[in-house]
Amino acid sequence: MKKSIITLATSYLLAVSANALADVSSTVNLTSDYTFNGVSNSDNGPALQASLDYSNDSGFYTGTWATNVDFGSGDNTQLEWDIYAGQYFQLNEKVGLDAGIAYYTYHGYSGADELNYPEAYAKFGYNSSVGDTELNFWYSWDYFGLDVGHYIAMVAHTFEIAPGHNVRASFDRSTSRDENKWAWNGKEAYNHVRLEYMSSYKGFDFNLALEDTNMNIDTADTRVVFSVSRTFGL
Structure with a gap:
């Protein structure tokens, strides 16, 4: 479901250098569709999202993020509210590592909390003259409270096409360790x-x-998603 939080609301901590950390901020994001790895978590509709984040110059960060959700008919879950904490390491002038853990919680009816689950993640970033390359990995040992392992692997590259204008291409694969x-x-x-x-x-x-995904379902077909956000220093 979720973004990786850890994208969290389009905020990609792996791209942040350690000397830029040391503040409290909030990001508000409005998106035409809340998709996580290509699957709509808002039933193909819009979502309003917000985060509150703390980070310091050691590379440590923590925060919380929330969004409305809609998993379709038969499910009354209305809100996803996540918490996370991690550490950013600048390994050398070109390579960075972001590692941490997140906990996803769901709300809206009495049984929604049965969907709650933890997730650990590690993200490597490599900066070069042709842009930024990312290798990301997420793993949950209790995906959606079902006592099943689930992992996501992603490779992505971001390059600048003009000052202030960037293009990012990514490929990821989500895998369940027990399809039963x-x-x-x-x-x-x-x-x-x-x-x-x-x-x-x-x-x-x-x-x-x-x-797009290679699943033939209407919540994971080809789509265009537009979002606008603003970050406020606190």
């Missing part, structure tokens, strides 16, 4: 591709993405 407990459209795994344009104007960040 959790399956993606009847299979143990699925693939997701995403191509996005990112820019900013007068303090607002804009993101326009084209994405």
Whole structure:
């Protein structure tokens, strides 16, 4: 489901250098569709999202993030509220590592908390003259409270096409370790591709993405997603 929080609301901590950390901030994001690895978590509708984050110059950070959700008919879950903490390491002038843990919680009816689950993650970033390359990995040992292992592996590259204008291409694969407990459209795994344009104007960040999966379901088909966000220092 979720973004990796850890994208958290389009905020990609792996790209933050250690000397830029040391503040409290909040990001508010409005998106035309809350997709996580190509699957809509808002029933193909819009979502309003917000985060509150703390980080310091040691590379440590923690925060919380919330969004409305809609998993379709028969499910009354309305809110996802996540918490996370991690550590950023600048290994050398070109390589960074971001590692941490997140906990996803769901609300809206009395049984929604049965969906809650933890997730650990590690993200490597490599900066070069042709852009930033990312290798990311997420793992949960209790995916959606079902006592099943689940992992996501992603490779991505971001490059600048003009000052203040970037394009990011990514490929990821989500895999269940026991498809009898959790399956993606009847299979143990699925693939997701995403191509996005990112820019900013007068303090607002804009993101326009084209994405698709190899699942034949209406919440994970080809789609265009637009979002606008703003980050406030506190």
